[in-house]
Amino acid sequence: MSGIEPFYVMEVLKQAHRLAEKGRNVIHLSIGEPDFQAPPSVVQALTDAAHAGHMGYTNAKGLLGLREKICAFYAKNFHVTVSPEQILITTGASAALTLACLALVEAGSDVLMPDPSYPCNRHFVAAADGVARLMDCGPETGFQPTALQVEQHWNQNTRGLMIASPANPTGTRIAADELNAMAEVCRKKQGFLIVDEIYQGLVYDRPAETALALPAVASGFEDLIVVNSFSKYFGMTGWRLGWMVLPERLAHDFEKLAQNLSICAPTLAQHAAMACFHENTLALCEERKTLFQNRRDFILGALADIGVPVPAKPDGAFYVYADISAFSESSVQWCSDLLNATGVCIVPGTDFSVLNGHRYIRISYARDMPDLEKGMSLVRSFIQQR
Ligand SMILES: Cc1ncc(COP(=O)(O)O)c(C=O)c1O
Incomplete structure:
Protein backbone atom coordinates (compact mmCIF):
# COMPACT_ATOMS: atom_id res chain seq x y z
CA MET A 1 0.00 0.00 0.00
CA SER A 2 2.85 2.40 0.69
CA GLY A 3 3.65 2.23 -3.03
CA ILE A 4 0.18 3.40 -4.03
CA GLU A 5 0.23 7.16 -4.45
CA PRO A 6 -2.73 9.38 -3.63
CA PHE A 7 -4.63 11.11 -6.39
CA TYR A 8 -3.29 14.67 -6.00
CA VAL A 9 -6.17 15.97 -8.11
CA MET A 10 -8.37 15.14 -5.14
CA GLU A 11 -6.54 17.79 -3.10
CA VAL A 12 -7.48 20.46 -5.61
CA LEU A 13 -11.04 19.14 -5.64
CA LYS A 14 -11.17 19.22 -1.83
CA GLN A 15 -10.12 22.85 -1.96
CA ALA A 16 -12.84 23.47 -4.58
CA HIS A 17 -15.47 21.84 -2.34
CA ARG A 18 -14.39 24.02 0.60
CA LEU A 19 -14.80 27.14 -1.55
CA ALA A 20 -18.20 25.97 -2.79
CA GLU A 21 -19.31 25.37 0.80
CA LYS A 22 -18.44 28.99 1.58
CA GLY A 23 -20.78 30.03 -1.23
CA ARG A 24 -18.17 30.62 -3.99
CA ASN A 25 -19.22 29.76 -7.52
CA VAL A 26 -16.73 27.12 -8.69
CA ILE A 27 -16.32 26.42 -12.41
CA HIS A 28 -15.09 22.86 -12.84
CA LEU A 29 -12.84 22.39 -15.84
CA SER A 30 -11.40 19.49 -13.93
CA ILE A 31 -13.65 16.49 -14.13
CA GLY A 32 -13.16 13.66 -16.61
CA GLU A 33 -16.82 12.95 -17.18
CA PRO A 34 -19.26 14.24 -19.80
CA ASP A 35 -21.77 16.88 -18.71
CA PHE A 36 -24.35 15.00 -20.82
CA GLN A 37 -26.60 12.42 -19.25
CA ALA A 38 -26.93 8.88 -20.61
CA PRO A 39 -29.06 8.90 -23.81
CA GLU A 279 -29.20 3.92 -34.65
CA ASN A 280 -30.93 6.80 -32.85
CA THR A 281 -28.74 6.53 -29.78
CA LEU A 282 -25.60 6.56 -31.90
CA ALA A 283 -26.91 9.58 -33.84
CA LEU A 284 -27.39 11.46 -30.56
CA CYS A 285 -23.85 10.55 -29.42
CA GLU A 286 -22.46 11.78 -32.73
CA GLU A 287 -24.26 15.13 -32.25
CA ARG A 288 -22.69 15.38 -28.81
CA LYS A 289 -19.32 14.60 -30.30
CA THR A 290 -19.68 17.61 -32.60
CA LEU A 291 -20.39 19.77 -29.55
CA PHE A 292 -17.21 18.44 -27.91
CA GLN A 293 -15.24 19.28 -31.03
CA ASN A 294 -16.59 22.86 -30.99
CA ARG A 295 -15.65 23.16 -27.35
CA ARG A 296 -12.15 21.87 -28.03
CA ASP A 297 -11.72 24.43 -30.79
CA PHE A 298 -12.96 27.16 -28.47
CA ILE A 299 -10.51 26.21 -25.69
CA LEU A 300 -7.58 25.96 -28.09
CA GLY A 301 -8.43 29.39 -29.52
CA ALA A 302 -8.83 30.94 -26.07
CA LEU A 303 -5.52 29.53 -24.80
CA ALA A 304 -3.73 30.76 -27.93
CA ASP A 305 -5.17 34.26 -27.30
CA ILE A 306 -4.06 34.24 -23.68
CA GLY A 307 -0.60 32.95 -24.60
CA VAL A 308 -0.76 29.54 -22.89
CA PRO A 309 0.96 26.99 -25.16
CA VAL A 310 -0.69 23.67 -26.00
CA PRO A 311 2.36 21.83 -27.34
CA ALA A 312 0.46 18.87 -28.87
CA LYS A 313 -2.95 19.49 -30.44
CA PRO A 314 -5.53 17.13 -28.92
CA ASP A 315 -7.66 15.30 -31.46
CA GLY A 316 -9.75 13.21 -29.10
CA ALA A 317 -11.24 12.78 -25.60
CA PHE A 318 -12.22 16.04 -23.84
CA TYR A 319 -8.91 17.26 -22.46
CA VAL A 320 -6.35 19.89 -23.33
CA TYR A 321 -2.87 19.51 -21.84
CA ALA A 322 -1.37 22.97 -21.60
CA ASP A 323 2.10 24.18 -20.63
CA ILE A 324 2.07 26.75 -17.81
CA SER A 325 5.83 26.64 -17.13
CA ALA A 326 6.19 30.25 -18.31
CA PHE A 327 3.93 31.33 -15.43
CA SER A 328 4.92 29.04 -12.56
CA GLU A 329 7.41 26.37 -11.55
CA SER A 330 4.65 24.35 -9.90
CA SER A 331 1.41 23.40 -11.61
CA VAL A 332 -0.02 22.35 -8.21
CA GLN A 333 0.59 25.85 -6.82
CA TRP A 334 -0.64 27.52 -10.00
CA CYS A 335 -3.90 25.54 -9.98
CA SER A 336 -4.40 26.23 -6.29
CA ASP A 337 -3.79 29.99 -6.78
CA LEU A 338 -6.10 30.05 -9.81
CA LEU A 339 -8.84 28.35 -7.81
CA ASN A 340 -8.52 30.73 -4.86
CA ALA A 341 -8.38 33.82 -7.03
CA THR A 342 -11.09 32.99 -9.57
CA GLY A 343 -13.07 29.88 -8.57
CA VAL A 344 -11.89 28.07 -11.72
CA CYS A 345 -10.88 24.50 -10.94
CA ILE A 346 -8.28 23.02 -13.30
CA VAL A 347 -6.09 20.05 -12.38
CA PRO A 348 -2.29 20.00 -12.32
CA GLY A 349 -0.38 17.54 -14.53
CA THR A 350 1.36 15.96 -11.53
CA ASP A 351 -0.89 12.90 -11.22
CA PHE A 352 -0.51 12.06 -14.87
CA SER A 353 3.16 12.82 -15.28
CA VAL A 354 5.66 11.88 -12.60
CA LEU A 355 8.47 13.34 -14.71
CA ASN A 356 7.12 16.65 -16.04
CA GLY A 357 3.71 17.19 -14.47
CA HIS A 358 4.87 20.34 -12.67
CA ARG A 359 4.92 22.09 -16.07
CA TYR A 360 1.44 21.13 -17.25
CA ILE A 361 -2.24 21.47 -16.47
CA ARG A 362 -5.16 19.41 -17.77
CA ILE A 363 -8.26 21.33 -18.78
CA SER A 364 -11.43 19.26 -19.21
CA TYR A 365 -13.93 20.72 -21.67
CA ALA A 366 -16.69 18.32 -20.62
CA ARG A 367 -18.66 21.41 -19.57
CA ASP A 368 -21.17 23.61 -21.37
CA MET A 369 -20.08 26.62 -23.43
CA PRO A 370 -21.13 29.31 -20.91
CA ASP A 371 -18.93 27.63 -18.27
CA LEU A 372 -16.05 27.32 -20.71
CA GLU A 373 -16.34 30.96 -21.80
CA LYS A 374 -16.54 32.25 -18.23
CA GLY A 375 -13.72 29.93 -17.14
CA MET A 376 -11.36 31.02 -19.89
CA SER A 377 -12.10 34.68 -19.33
CA LEU A 378 -11.21 34.24 -15.63
CA VAL A 379 -8.00 32.38 -16.55
CA ARG A 380 -7.11 35.30 -18.82
CA SER A 381 -7.57 37.90 -16.06
CA PHE A 382 -5.70 35.70 -13.55
CA ILE A 383 -2.69 35.48 -15.86
CA GLN A 384 -2.79 39.15 -16.79
CA GLN A 385 -2.93 40.29 -13.16
CA ARG A 386 0.13 38.29 -12.05
C1 LIG B 1 -7.79 6.55 -20.05
C2 LIG B 1 -8.82 6.07 -19.08
N1 LIG B 1 -8.97 4.74 -18.89
C3 LIG B 1 -9.88 4.27 -18.01
C4 LIG B 1 -10.69 5.11 -17.28
C5 LIG B 1 -11.70 4.51 -16.31
O1 LIG B 1 -12.97 4.55 -16.90
P1 LIG B 1 -14.25 3.72 -16.45
O2 LIG B 1 -15.26 4.74 -15.99
O3 LIG B 1 -14.75 3.02 -17.68
O4 LIG B 1 -13.84 2.78 -15.40
C6 LIG B 1 -10.57 6.50 -17.45
C7 LIG B 1 -11.40 7.43 -16.66
O5 LIG B 1 -11.24 8.63 -16.68
C8 LIG B 1 -9.62 7.00 -18.39
O6 LIG B 1 -9.45 8.29 -18.61
Missing part, protein backbone atom coordinates in the same frame (compact mmCIF):
# COMPACT_ATOMS: atom_id res chain seq x y z
CA PRO A 40 -32.83 8.80 -23.09
CA SER A 41 -33.18 5.48 -24.94
CA VAL A 42 -30.69 3.92 -22.52
CA VAL A 43 -32.49 5.33 -19.49
CA GLN A 44 -35.75 3.92 -20.87
CA ALA A 45 -34.12 0.53 -21.41
CA LEU A 46 -32.90 0.61 -17.79
CA THR A 47 -36.42 1.30 -16.51
CA ASP A 48 -37.83 -1.46 -18.71
CA ALA A 49 -35.20 -3.92 -17.49
CA ALA A 50 -35.93 -3.03 -13.86
CA HIS A 51 -39.69 -3.49 -14.36
CA ALA A 52 -39.04 -6.79 -16.13
CA GLY A 53 -37.14 -7.92 -13.03
CA HIS A 54 -33.72 -8.43 -14.65
CA MET A 55 -31.94 -8.14 -11.35
CA GLY A 56 -29.98 -11.32 -10.82
CA TYR A 57 -26.37 -12.03 -11.73
CA THR A 58 -25.50 -12.56 -15.38
CA ASN A 59 -22.76 -14.96 -16.36
CA ALA A 60 -19.28 -13.59 -15.76
CA LYS A 61 -18.65 -12.75 -19.42
CA GLY A 62 -21.81 -10.63 -19.55
CA LEU A 63 -25.09 -10.88 -21.47
CA LEU A 64 -24.67 -12.68 -24.76
CA GLY A 65 -26.99 -10.17 -26.47
CA LEU A 66 -24.77 -7.27 -25.43
CA ARG A 67 -21.60 -9.07 -26.48
CA GLU A 68 -23.15 -9.80 -29.87
CA LYS A 69 -23.99 -6.12 -30.30
CA ILE A 70 -20.39 -5.20 -29.51
CA CYS A 71 -19.15 -7.70 -32.11
CA ALA A 72 -21.57 -6.21 -34.66
CA PHE A 73 -20.24 -2.74 -33.81
CA TYR A 74 -16.65 -3.83 -34.61
CA ALA A 75 -17.78 -5.54 -37.82
CA LYS A 76 -19.78 -2.54 -39.05
CA ASN A 77 -17.41 0.26 -38.09
CA PHE A 78 -14.00 -1.34 -38.44
CA HIS A 79 -14.56 -4.46 -40.57
CA VAL A 80 -13.00 -6.68 -37.95
CA THR A 81 -14.41 -10.00 -36.84
CA VAL A 82 -14.43 -10.79 -33.15
CA SER A 83 -16.53 -13.52 -31.60
CA PRO A 84 -18.76 -12.99 -28.53
CA GLU A 85 -16.47 -15.49 -26.77
CA GLN A 86 -13.69 -12.91 -26.96
CA ILE A 87 -15.75 -10.18 -25.28
CA LEU A 88 -15.82 -9.78 -21.52
CA ILE A 89 -18.20 -7.19 -20.06
CA THR A 90 -16.61 -5.45 -17.09
CA THR A 91 -17.35 -2.93 -14.36
CA GLY A 92 -16.02 -0.04 -16.43
CA ALA A 93 -12.67 0.14 -18.17
CA SER A 94 -11.23 0.25 -14.65
CA ALA A 95 -12.15 -3.38 -13.96
CA ALA A 96 -10.95 -4.40 -17.44
CA LEU A 97 -7.53 -2.84 -16.81
CA THR A 98 -7.36 -4.38 -13.33
CA LEU A 99 -8.24 -7.83 -14.68
CA ALA A 100 -5.69 -7.51 -17.47
CA CYS A 101 -2.93 -6.61 -15.03
CA LEU A 102 -3.87 -9.32 -12.53
CA ALA A 103 -3.99 -11.92 -15.30
CA LEU A 104 -0.85 -10.94 -17.18
CA VAL A 105 1.62 -9.26 -14.83
CA GLU A 106 3.86 -11.47 -12.75
CA ALA A 107 5.16 -10.20 -9.40
CA GLY A 108 8.32 -8.17 -9.93
CA SER A 109 7.92 -7.86 -13.70
CA ASP A 110 7.71 -4.57 -15.61
CA VAL A 111 4.99 -3.02 -17.71
CA LEU A 112 5.92 -0.14 -20.01
CA MET A 113 3.70 2.91 -20.23
CA PRO A 114 4.08 6.51 -21.32
CA ASP A 115 4.59 9.41 -18.96
CA PRO A 116 2.14 11.21 -19.04
CA SER A 117 -0.71 8.73 -18.86
CA TYR A 118 -3.82 7.79 -16.87
CA PRO A 119 -2.46 7.59 -13.30
CA CYS A 120 -4.48 4.53 -12.25
CA ASN A 121 -2.54 2.44 -14.79
CA ARG A 122 0.54 2.59 -12.57
CA HIS A 123 -1.55 1.37 -9.68
CA PHE A 124 -3.28 -1.44 -11.57
CA VAL A 125 0.21 -2.77 -12.29
CA ALA A 126 1.26 -2.23 -8.67
CA ALA A 127 -1.84 -4.13 -7.50
CA ALA A 128 -0.47 -7.12 -9.41
CA ASP A 129 2.91 -6.59 -7.68
CA GLY A 130 4.39 -5.44 -10.97
CA VAL A 131 6.42 -2.33 -11.69
CA ALA A 132 5.24 0.44 -14.02
CA ARG A 133 8.21 1.54 -16.14
CA LEU A 134 7.62 5.03 -17.46
CA MET A 135 8.77 6.22 -20.85
CA ASP A 136 9.32 9.98 -21.00
CA CYS A 137 7.06 11.10 -23.86
CA GLY A 138 7.20 14.73 -24.91
CA PRO A 139 5.17 17.00 -27.14
CA GLU A 140 7.18 16.11 -30.28
CA THR A 141 5.40 12.72 -30.35
CA GLY A 142 2.09 14.01 -29.01
CA PHE A 143 3.13 12.75 -25.54
CA GLN A 144 2.76 9.21 -26.89
CA PRO A 145 5.55 6.62 -27.11
CA THR A 146 7.19 5.54 -30.35
CA ALA A 147 7.90 1.95 -31.30
CA LEU A 148 11.61 2.72 -31.08
CA GLN A 149 11.23 4.00 -27.54
CA VAL A 150 9.28 0.87 -26.58
CA GLU A 151 12.01 -1.32 -28.02
CA GLN A 152 14.71 0.64 -26.20
CA HIS A 153 12.91 0.46 -22.84
CA TRP A 154 12.09 -3.25 -23.07
CA ASN A 155 14.31 -5.37 -20.82
CA GLN A 156 14.34 -9.01 -19.74
CA ASN A 157 11.84 -8.21 -16.98
CA THR A 158 9.31 -6.52 -19.23
CA ARG A 159 6.00 -8.31 -19.82
CA GLY A 160 4.16 -5.82 -21.94
CA LEU A 161 3.06 -2.35 -22.94
CA MET A 162 0.01 -0.37 -21.81
CA ILE A 163 -1.21 2.60 -23.83
CA ALA A 164 -4.32 4.64 -24.51
CA SER A 165 -5.39 6.26 -27.75
CA PRO A 166 -6.82 8.90 -27.49
CA ALA A 167 -5.08 9.41 -24.17
CA ASN A 168 -5.90 11.03 -20.87
CA PRO A 169 -4.58 13.73 -20.01
CA THR A 170 -3.46 14.84 -23.47
CA GLY A 171 -6.33 13.93 -25.81
CA THR A 172 -3.76 12.78 -28.38
CA ARG A 173 -3.82 9.64 -30.52
CA ILE A 174 -1.17 7.26 -31.78
CA ALA A 175 -0.93 7.03 -35.58
CA ALA A 176 -1.98 3.60 -36.85
CA ASP A 177 1.41 2.82 -38.40
CA GLU A 178 3.24 3.69 -35.19
CA LEU A 179 0.81 1.58 -33.16
CA ASN A 180 1.32 -1.26 -35.59
CA ALA A 181 5.08 -0.96 -35.16
CA MET A 182 4.58 -1.14 -31.38
CA ALA A 183 2.50 -4.30 -31.80
CA GLU A 184 5.38 -5.74 -33.85
CA VAL A 185 7.83 -4.94 -31.03
CA CYS A 186 5.49 -6.68 -28.56
CA ARG A 187 5.27 -9.67 -30.89
CA LYS A 188 9.06 -9.84 -31.23
CA LYS A 189 9.51 -9.63 -27.46
CA GLN A 190 6.67 -12.10 -26.83
CA GLY A 191 4.93 -9.54 -24.64
CA PHE A 192 1.38 -8.27 -24.42
CA LEU A 193 -0.11 -5.02 -25.68
CA ILE A 194 -3.02 -3.43 -23.81
CA VAL A 195 -4.72 -0.64 -25.75
CA ASP A 196 -7.23 1.44 -23.81
CA GLU A 197 -9.77 2.73 -26.35
CA ILE A 198 -12.14 4.32 -23.84
CA TYR A 199 -12.14 7.59 -25.88
CA GLN A 200 -12.41 5.78 -29.23
CA GLY A 201 -15.71 7.42 -30.23
CA LEU A 202 -14.65 10.92 -29.16
CA VAL A 203 -12.26 11.76 -31.99
CA TYR A 204 -12.28 14.88 -34.09
CA ASP A 205 -9.83 15.22 -36.93
CA ARG A 206 -9.85 11.76 -38.46
CA PRO A 207 -12.15 8.74 -38.20
CA ALA A 208 -12.23 6.45 -35.18
CA GLU A 209 -9.85 3.49 -35.16
CA THR A 210 -9.27 0.29 -33.24
CA ALA A 211 -6.07 -1.62 -32.63
CA LEU A 212 -8.03 -4.76 -33.57
CA ALA A 213 -7.76 -3.66 -37.21
CA LEU A 214 -3.95 -3.37 -37.20
CA PRO A 215 -2.05 -5.35 -39.85
CA ALA A 216 0.01 -6.97 -37.07
CA VAL A 217 -3.20 -8.47 -35.68
CA ALA A 218 -4.37 -9.62 -39.11
CA SER A 219 -1.01 -11.34 -39.54
CA GLY A 220 -1.31 -13.26 -36.29
CA PHE A 221 -0.16 -11.07 -33.36
CA GLU A 222 -2.28 -12.61 -30.62
CA ASP A 223 -1.39 -10.85 -27.42
CA LEU A 224 -3.53 -7.76 -27.90
CA ILE A 225 -6.07 -6.76 -25.28
CA VAL A 226 -8.42 -3.94 -26.21
CA VAL A 227 -10.30 -2.11 -23.46
CA ASN A 228 -13.38 0.06 -23.95
CA SER A 229 -16.18 1.54 -21.86
CA PHE A 230 -19.67 3.00 -21.91
CA SER A 231 -18.48 5.80 -19.61
CA LYS A 232 -17.35 8.55 -21.95
CA TYR A 233 -18.86 8.40 -25.47
CA PHE A 234 -22.22 7.25 -24.10
CA GLY A 235 -22.07 9.52 -21.02
CA MET A 236 -22.53 6.66 -18.56
CA THR A 237 -19.69 7.06 -16.05
CA GLY A 238 -21.71 6.06 -12.99
CA TRP A 239 -23.28 3.03 -14.67
CA ARG A 240 -19.94 1.24 -14.29
CA LEU A 241 -19.88 -0.68 -17.53
CA GLY A 242 -17.08 -1.42 -19.96
CA TRP A 243 -15.73 -4.28 -21.99
CA MET A 244 -12.56 -5.92 -23.18
CA VAL A 245 -11.71 -7.83 -26.34
CA LEU A 246 -9.45 -10.75 -25.56
CA PRO A 247 -7.33 -13.12 -27.60
CA GLU A 248 -9.28 -16.38 -27.94
CA ARG A 249 -6.69 -18.41 -26.07
CA LEU A 250 -6.89 -16.11 -23.00
CA ALA A 251 -10.66 -15.66 -22.90
CA HIS A 252 -11.31 -18.61 -20.61
CA ASP A 253 -8.63 -17.61 -18.08
CA PHE A 254 -9.98 -14.08 -17.91
CA GLU A 255 -13.47 -15.45 -17.44
CA LYS A 256 -12.29 -17.54 -14.45
CA LEU A 257 -10.67 -14.50 -12.88
CA ALA A 258 -13.77 -12.36 -13.50
CA GLN A 259 -16.02 -15.01 -11.94
CA ASN A 260 -13.95 -14.83 -8.78
CA LEU A 261 -13.35 -11.10 -8.60
CA SER A 262 -16.74 -9.64 -9.39
CA ILE A 263 -19.17 -12.44 -10.47
CA CYS A 264 -20.47 -10.12 -13.18
CA ALA A 265 -20.80 -6.49 -14.24
CA PRO A 266 -23.99 -4.63 -13.13
CA THR A 267 -26.93 -6.49 -14.66
CA LEU A 268 -29.36 -3.61 -15.13
CA ALA A 269 -26.65 -1.52 -16.75
CA GLN A 270 -25.89 -4.40 -19.12
CA HIS A 271 -29.54 -4.65 -20.21
CA ALA A 272 -29.74 -0.89 -20.68
CA ALA A 273 -26.47 -0.72 -22.62
CA MET A 274 -27.99 -2.80 -25.43
CA ALA A 275 -29.85 0.40 -26.40
CA CYS A 276 -26.48 2.15 -26.92
CA PHE A 277 -26.12 0.48 -30.29
CA HIS A 278 -29.50 1.61 -31.67
